[in-house]
Each structure stands twice: as structure tokens, then as C-alpha cells.
Amino acid sequence: MGGIGAGFRHPNTLNLKNAASYSDIDTLTFVADLGFTLQNGNFSENDVKVNARNAYISHMAMQFRILPKVGMTVGFVPFSNVGYNYSNQELVRRDEDGEITATNSYAGTGGIRQFMAGLGWRTTEWLSLGMNASYLSGDITHSVINTYSSTDIQSRVKTYNAEMGALKLDFGAQGTIRFGKNESLVLGATFTPSQRLESDTYVTDAHSTSDSTVIADAFSFPDLISAGFTYKWKNHMVGADVSYETWSKATFFGQKTGRDRLSASAGFMFRPDEMSRSLFKRTSYQVGMNFSQPYFNVGNSKGPMQFGVSAGLSMPLTSSYNSMSYLHISGEYVRVQPLVKGMITENYIRINLGVTFMERWFMKLMVD
Numbered sequence: 001m002g003g004i005g006a007g008f009r010h011p012n013t014l015n016l017k018n019a020a021s022y023s024d025i026d027t028l029t030f031v032a033d034l035g036f037t038l039q040n041g042n043f044s045e046n047d048v049k050v051n052a053r054n055a056y057i058s059h060m061a062m063q064f065r066i067l068p069k070v071g072m073t074v075g076f077v078p079f080s081n082v083g084y085n086y087s088n089q090e091l092v093r094r095d096e097d098g099e100i101t102a103t104n105s106y107a108g109t110g111g112i113r114q115f116m117a118g119l120g121w122r123t124t125e126w127l128s129l130g131m132n133a134s135y136l137s138g139d140i141t142h143s144v145i146n147t148y149s150s151t152d153i154q155s156r157v158k159t160y161n162a163e164m165g166a167l168k169l170d171f172g173a174q175g176t177i178r179f180g181k182n183e184s185l186v187l188g189a190t191f192t193p194s195q196r197l198e199s200d201t202y203v204t205d206a207h208s209t210s211d212s213t214v215i216a217d218a219f220s221f222p223d224l225i226s227a228g229f230t231y232k233w234k235n236h237m238v239g240a241d242v243s244y245e246t247w248s249k250a251t252f253f254g255q256k257t258g259r260d261r262l263s264a265s266a267g268f269m270f271r272p273d274e275m276s277r278s279l280f281k282r283t284s285y286q287v288g289m290n291f292s293q294p295y296f297n298v299g300n301s302k303g304p305m306q307f308g309v310s311a312g313l314s315m316p317l318t319s320s321y322n323s324m325s326y327l328h329i330s331g332e333y334v335r336v337q338p339l340v341k342g343m344i345t346e347n348y349i350r351i352n353l354g355v356t357f358m359e360r361w362f363m364k365l366m367v368d
Helices: 019-024
Strands: 029-045 048-067 070-095 098-122 127-148 156-180 183-192 195-206 210-214 219-221 224-233 236-245 261-270 284-292 305-319 323-337 345-360
Touching: 019 070, 019 098, 019 127, 019 156, 029 070, 070 127, 098 156, 156 219
Parallel strands: none
Antiparallel strands: 029 048, 029 345, 048 070, 070 098, 098 127, 127 156, 156 183, 156 195, 183 224, 195 210, 195 219, 224 236, 236 261, 261 284, 284 305, 305 323, 323 345
């Protein structure tokens, strides 16, 4: 549904973006959810185009109730991934002796992993509060290599290395207004305070000599505030989110090059007939879209903006007295559009696959 989450609340459905939704799980249900993503990326710069394919686990999580009106979720979510390798060539000098060209190569590897646990508490019939606590850990390496066609000019290799870890907290709230048995409005909000990451970060510059510089307070996250809603009637749901991130306060390898970002997303879900014998009528269908402003600067200009559209379905696989499984399939198109001429344009096509297992625990059977 376009990535909405602040106001999304559905019984026995995982929503990791707002911990307040965890309180909606019923007493007897255990939910396990696993997701994979297959991605094809197309990168174009001037007349050069390159494709890259990869696959990764998008999330693993479990949800269950631990106390009356209190639900808990534990899981693993990749926080960020770094993976690129490209180069360009430029003319340095042309004279009677020939041409001298320079080749600039850029590469990056690593990522940050997020291990999380959260609680959602239904304080009243209409208000729920929640909190996620996550531990982030990982490593990132960026390298820039300058080589020349002439042996008279020395090459240069500059490498950025970082190993980091931090505790991240996310707070959420949701309020539910019911208009009838099959109609309700959910209003939600989340807040993630800014956080400095503990890291071991240094830069190595190898030219005529090799020097290493340690960077203190190299990384920090921005504040994140989001608000949204979902409106449900019968077998329909529509929703939207708006979020604001203070990237201008964040640091990356000791530098502040970010700009505050506003993002928006919206989605719609429809299930023809939940009680039908037809598989396709019991399947949920979703569509969504999202848009994000640039969150960093390139010199004195804005970085690229991003927009995407998605469509998918959630299909029940098995249904018995005490268990239910769902298969989730969705497709997504994302475009990262630069606002500065000469930058790389990115186009992604993603296929998301997910499986949800629901088991009912401690249910008593009545025997005649």
C-alpha cells in the first residue's frame, strides 16, 4: 500500500512502522512473517547504462500477545545496504605527445543490520501506545581510485572505513474511531529521536605516502516524525502517510551534507469477499504510491528525488481450525531522478515475496 504504516492497523497483521499496532493481536494467535525481495536496478549516466540484479531478506519477525492488551514483536530488518562499483574516464591533457586520460573508480560495500523488539499496549478502547527498541550494527567501506594513462602521474586511492553500532528507539501512537461494526478510522503518529552512532571510523589516503585519519562523531541519525491514517469500510481500506526527517542535522563520515526531507505515501486495499469459497475473492489486493524529496546536497544543488508505485496481493494458502497461512506477492517500480545534469538516474523493479504463518495457541476444543 505504498509503504504506509503510521495509521495502519489490522488484526493479526504485522506493521513494524508503528509499534502501537502490536496491541491488535488477539490472545490466542502467534504470527510469524518472512519476506524476500528480488531487485533489478538500471543505472544510466549520459549514454551509458548498466543493469544490476540482487536479492535479499527484507524482514523476519514474530508477533504474539504477552499480557492482556499488550502485544510483542521481535524481528530482524536490514536497515541499509551499500553495494556499487562503477567508473568513468575523462581527458586530462592533449598535446603533440598524445593524450593523457584519468580513470575514476568508485566502489562501496557493507550495510547496517537492525535487530528489534517492541511492545504495543492498548491503554483504552480507542488509544494504543507502542515502542520499538532496535540495536543497529554493521560496517561500511567506500573507496575512490584515481589512475592515469601516463606513468609519470601517480595514482591515488582514498578509502573510507566504518564499523558502527547504536541503540535506536521508535515511539508510536494510534487512535481508533469506530462509526459502526464495519467502519472505522485509525489516526497514527510515530517519532524517532536523533541518535549518534558509536563507530570506529577512519579515512586512508594513499598517494605518494599513505596517511590514516580517525573521524570522531562520524555518524548520526536525524529526527523522524510521521503521521497518517487508514479508513476502513466493509472490505475496503484507504490510507496515507506524511513524514518529515531532519537530515540537515545528521552527519555522514563527519560531514553534514544533508537536507530536511518530506515524504508522502498513499494506498488502497480491497478484498471482494472474506467468507467466499473462491480463492480469488478471499484474496486481498493492494495498490500504492510514494514520493520523497531529496535528503542530501550535491555541492550547492539538491540531490535526487524519489517516487514509486506498487501493486500486490495477499492470498490465503491454508485454512484450518487452528492455523492460517498467507502468501504475499507484490511488484514495485522506483525511480531516483537527479535534479542536477550529469548525475546517475536509477530505476528499480522489485518483486517482493512474503509468507505469513498464523497459529492459534491454547485453544480449548469442545467434545460432545
